[in-house]
Amino acid sequence: MPDSGRSPSADQAVLRLKDRLLKRYRARICGELVRPATAASLLDLPPDLAPGLREALTARGLPQLYAHQREAFDLARAGRHLVVATPTASGKTLCYNLPVLDAVLRGGKKALYLFPTKALAQDQVAELIELGRALKDAGADGVRAYTFDGDTPGDARKAVRTRGDIVVSNPDMLHQAILPHHTKWAQFFEGLAFVVVDELHSYRGVFGSHVANVFRRLKRVCRFYGVSPTFIFTSATIGNPAELAGRLCGETVTALIESGAPQGERHLLLWNPPVINPDLGIRASARSQTTRIARMAAKVGLKAIVFARSRLMVEVITKYLKDVFDKDPRHPPRVLAYRGGYLPSERRAAEQAMRAGRVDLVVSTSALELGMDIGALDVAILNGYPGTVAATWQRLGRAGRRLRPSLGVLVATSDPLDQYLVRHPEFFFDASPEQARIHPDQLLILLEQVRCAAFELPFRDGETFGAEDLGEMLSYLRDEGVLQRQGDQWFWVADSYPANAVSLRSVAEGNFVVIDTTGGAQTIIAEVDWSSAPGTLYVGAIYMIQAQPYQVERLDWPGRKAFVTRTQADYYTDAIDYTRLKILDRFEGRASGQGATANGEVHLVRRYPGYKKIRYYSHDNIGYGNIDLPDQEMHTTAVWWQAEPQALESALPDRAQAIEGFLGAAYALHHVAALRSMAELHDLGRAVGDGQGTWFAVTGNTGRGQLRGPDNAPVDGEGVDRFEPTLFLYDNYPGGVGLSAPLYDAADVLVRDARDLVAGCGCTGGCPACVGPIMPGDEVRVITPRAAALRVLGLLEGVVAAGFDQCAAG
Numbered sequence: 001m002p003d004s005g006r007s008p009s010a011d012q013a014v015l016r017l018k019d020r021l022l023k024r025y026r027a028r029i030c031g032e033l034v035r036p037a038t039a040a041s042l043l044d045l046p047p048d049l050a051p052g053l054r055e056a057l058t059a060r061g062l063p064q065l066y067a068h069q070r071e072a073f074d075l076a077r078a079g080r081h082l083v084v085a086t087p088t089a090s091g092k093t094l095c096y097n098l099p100v101l102d103a104v105l106r107g108g109k110k111a112l113y114l115f116p117t118k119a120l121a122q123d124q125v126a127e128l129i130e131l132g133r134a135l136k137d138a139g140a141d142g143v144r145a146y147t148f149d150g151d152t153p154g155d156a157r158k159a160v161r162t163r164g165d166i167v168v169s170n171p172d173m174l175h176q177a178i179l180p181h182h183t184k185w186a187q188f189f190e191g192l193a194f195v196v197v198d199e200l201h202s203y204r205g206v207f208g209s210h211v212a213n214v215f216r217r218l219k220r221v222c223r224f225y226g227v228s229p230t231f232i233f234t235s236a237t238i239g240n241p242a243e244l245a246g247r248l249c250g251e252t253v254t255a256l257i258e259s260g261a262p263q264g265e266r267h268l269l270l271w272n273p274p275v276i277n278p279d280l281g282i283r284a285s286a287r288s289q290t291t292r293i294a295r296m297a298a299k300v301g302l303k304a305i306v307f308a309r310s311r312l313m314v315e316v317i318t319k320y321l322k323d324v325f326d327k328d329p330r331h332p333p334r335v336l337a338y339r340g341g342y343l344p345s346e347r348r349a350a351e352q353a354m355r356a357g358r359v360d361l362v363v364s365t366s367a368l369e370l371g372m373d374i375g376a377l378d379v380a381i382l383n384g385y386p387g388t389v390a391a392t393w394q395r396l397g398r399a400g401r402r403l404r405p406s407l408g409v410l411v412a413t414s415d416p417l418d419q420y421l422v423r424h425p426e427f428f429f430d431a432s433p434e435q436a437r438i439h440p441d442q443l444l445i446l447l448e449q450v451r452c453a454a455f456e457l458p459f460r461d462g463e464t465f466g467a468e469d470l471g472e473m474l475s476y477l478r479d480e481g482v483l484q485r486q487g488d489q490w491f492w493v494a495d496s497y498p499a500n501a502v503s504l505r506s507v508a509e510g511n512f513v514v515i516d517t518t519g520g521a522q523t524i525i526a527e528v529d530w531s532s533a534p535g536t537l538y539v540g541a542i543y544m545i546q547a548q549p550y551q552v553e554r555l556d557w558p559g560r561k562a563f564v565t566r567t568q569a570d571y572y573t574d575a576i577d578y579t580r581l582k583i584l585d586r587f588e589g590r591a592s593g594q595g596a597t598a599n600g601e602v603h604l605v606r607r608y609p610g611y612k613k614i615r616y617y618s619h620d621n622i623g624y625g626n627i628d629l630p631d632q633e634m635h636t637t638a639v640w641w642q643a644e645p646q647a648l649e650s651a652l653p654d655r656a657q658a659i660e661g662f663l664g665a666a667y668a669l670h671h672v673a674a675l676r677s678m679a680e681l682h683d684l685g686r687a688v689g690d691g692q693g694t695w696f697a698v699t700g701n702t703g704r705g706q707l708r709g710p711d712n713a714p715v716d717g718e719g720v721d722r723f724e725p726t727l728f729l730y731d732n733y734p735g736g737v738g739l740s741a742p743l744y745d746a747a748d749v750l751v752r753d754a755r756d757l758v759a760g761c762g763c764t765g766g767c768p769a770c771v772g773p774i775m776p777g778d779e780v781r782v783i784t785p786r787a788a789a790l791r792v793l794g795l796l797e798g799v800v801a802a803g804f805d806q807c808a809a810g
Contacts, residue, residue: 013300014378014405018267020296021409028289030412031270031425037403041067041260046074050105052140053098059134065098066091067260073098076194076232081251083200083233085241086259088397092234093127095256096196099232101131104143104165109193112229113168116202117367118149118344121168124198128166149173151344161185171207175214176499179456182221189225200235200245201390204436205683206733210504212248212440213449216465219250220457236394240435247438265405268396272412272422281767285619286413287313290383291320293409297379298325298334298360304379306363307395311339311536313383315544316572318363319616322547325361337546338364341514341526346545366391368398378406384413385421387680390433414768416671416757417681437679439738441467450474451498454483454490461488511560512537516550518566525550528562534608534632535575537562540625541611542573557629571613571622579687580605581638581728592747593798595643599744602640602730604685606632637736639744640691641727641751643795648725651791655723657783662688662725664771664789665796668754673729673743676750684729684739691726727792748797755793758786 022029042064045054057063065073068084069091075082076099084095096113103109115121128145136142145166146152150173152160160167161184169178178185195218197203203211222229233245233253242255271293273284290306294317297304306321308314318337325334336350336359353359354374366386368374380399386392392410400406410428412418421428440446446466450473453465459474474490477483482494512533514526526545528536537543541552543564549572550564582603589598613623643651652658670686677684731739743750761770765784772785783791 030422033268035266037265040262043070052138055138056134081231081253083241083245085235090259090261096232110191111194113196200233208438239433264403268408281763302378308383319547334360380408382410385418419769444735455492459490538627594647594795597747602638637740638730661788661792665792667772672753685732687728751797
């Protein structure tokens with residue numbers, strides 16, 4: 001959204017909007033922060049730049065560099081690996097473009113740029129093309145920059161390999177298309193001097209663990225061609241940029257965290273929706289508050305972005321805003337949704353509309369959290385806490401680019417983390433950004449990557465690849481018939497192509513395509529990743545694109561196809577899922593309070609028996625439908641807690657309330673564990689069962705949930721011979737990515753934090769901010785859900801929790 005036509009009075013509109021919010025909704029605002037504007041710290045261009053480069057930069061309005069840009073240039077030229085972790089819009093792109101262009105123009109060196117998304121890659125190519133034109137105007141040689149991704153035509157790929165000075169790609173293509181065919185890229189690898197990795201902070205969890213191994217493979221191939229490229233990383237603010245970059249590339253990395261770029265004044269408000277049912281602790285929805293703020297921003301001429309935490313919520317908020325601003329289909333839309341699953345052509349069109357300033361309101365998932373150029377924005381509204389301090393500041397930073405004042409509003413949901421933040425704003429304002437974590441030596445991930453590496457180049461005895469015993473893994477692969485040992489080398493002998501079967505971003509393969517059959521024609525309109533499909537695509541589901549609802553009429557599960565038709569339904573759908581866990585192996589365990597905690601391997605089955613129909617605006621549940629899909633199964637790791645049976649019976653004689661206490665405790669523990677482990681909430685799953693796989697715990701979006709048996713009948717614990725409720729927190733990825741073991745080590749701290757969270761809540765008998773949503777009638781029990789959860793947590797901690805009796809009756 002460009003700067004042209006923006007007057008100083010428009011900048012004042014940001015401050016006027018903030019004043020209006022403060023005056024009208026003061027009671028809802030729990031915290032306010034102002035970050036003053038900062039001036040630029042400038043340094044001269046390096047005196048010995050390649051011919052024409054100085055003139056090209058000056059012609060583009062860059063006669064000087066920000067201090068961190070000059071420092072990055074000096075480090076990169078000296079061959080030092082570095083990471084630039086400065087705020088949004090601080091000129092990070094030039095931190096790597098300048099040393100790369102200098103090396104290309106001076107000595108014919110080559111560079112590989114890696115971006116986590118195609119949109120970011122296309123942004124970069126456009127910038128390089130503009131710089132190339134400026135170089136030619138200055139009389140220098142041009143720079144040949146090409147994109148190499150899944151959309152690159154086959155006849156163009158040879159030109160990219162042999163003629164490209166800068167190849168712009170993504171980790172998936174490096175993994176599946178470049179490294180396995182490195183002999184075709186020999187000319188490129190022989191001149192490779194730089195590897196640029198943008199958006200470092202996105203390389204976390206499974207994705208980051210895989211990519212660290214891909215870089216191990218890249219370095220093996222580079223050694224084969226006699227080169228040792230310099231790695232340059234860029235990142236949004238995270239707590240450990242040098243450590244994460246170092247773990248990814250296996251080298252010592254220097255971090256630049258002080259920005260020399262100027263920044264406009266930033267204003268932040270923490271907003272808590274008002275309580276509308278004091279007895280149940282129910283607040284107005286964050287969704288309603290978010291749309292209210294967005295409408296106010298648009299009506300005073302400001303451009304805003306709304307971040308939602310799920311694709312479904314993006315579509316619901318988009319519909320509500322379109323109902324206000326896009327009533328007349330003859331006019332171009334003022335509101336756009338942007339999320340994964342849209343076709344590439346639709347996303348490109350949306351990006352162009354945003355950059356051109358034709359859109360007033362953008363509603364997005366984390367897809368726009370990354371540093372893609374979407375123009376100038378005034379207001380960033382977060383519908384719920386993203387889960388980390390780092391992600392929050394990254395999203396808020398999308399507004400206020402180019403020295404303009406900006407306003408950010410974080411609207412809290414009823415989740416415990418959200419409510420903790422708005423009750424303790426000083427925690428958020430003073431908190432350091434989280435540390436991003438990866439586990440590249442997770443056995444399943446490492447073994448898959450060793451397969452890929454063995455296909456590319458034979459391993460030698462004594463060679464290392466990660467922290468695990470490589471010789472043992474090579475022997476295992478030999479026994480599988482894919483490797484053969486000759487002398488001191490291990491050669492790939494199978495016909496299979498291993499990289500093609502390994503996904504960096506998910507464990508399951510095969511996206512679903514959504515096919516519109518309205519009017520008889522069949523048109524692909526979207527795609528859905530495999531893990532999201534069961535809860536999104538089922539017969540009867542409402543699937544939305546730009547708030548237009550489509551109903552799923554037929555699902556071809558083996559063929560990965562969903563056939564939909566347009567509809568005018570006045571409701572959306574939300575799947576219900578049950579989780580069953582069975583303990584397979586107990587790695588370690590210990591006594592914990594009046595119970596025990598353990599860590600081990602579990603088998604998980606997730607079932608989707610049905611869905612709810614929820615009416616727009618009123619959000620009334622207006623019906624149910626059945627889902628007929630195969631169960632989703634997974635082996636993973638988990639930490640679990642059990643209470644000593646006699647102590648549990650003494651504290652909660654009623655078995656139904658004991659189960660309720662475990663469900664409430666699980667809800668609180670899940671949230672504090674995500675905070676403690678610095679993981680996303682969805683990286684962890686929670687369940688309550690008996691550990692033998694005979695009980696289901698309703699999870700998903702149903703709050704605390706309830707227990708059901710294999711026949712889908714509610715379980716109240718009565719008539720069960722062996723009543724040992726078990727509370728699980730599990731690693732939500734096949735095989736696990738290393739989250740469970742640290743949670744086991746910190747189990748006592750987690751229980752204490754969860755008990756403090758529940759005990760410190762201001763509700764009467766339980767609410768979404770402590771133990772999950774409470775059904776009407778629950779609050780009048782002798783033992784309230786909150787009191788039951790406190791008793792369970794007290795047993796697990798080994799204390800008699802003060803306040804049991806006081807809150808027992810609400």
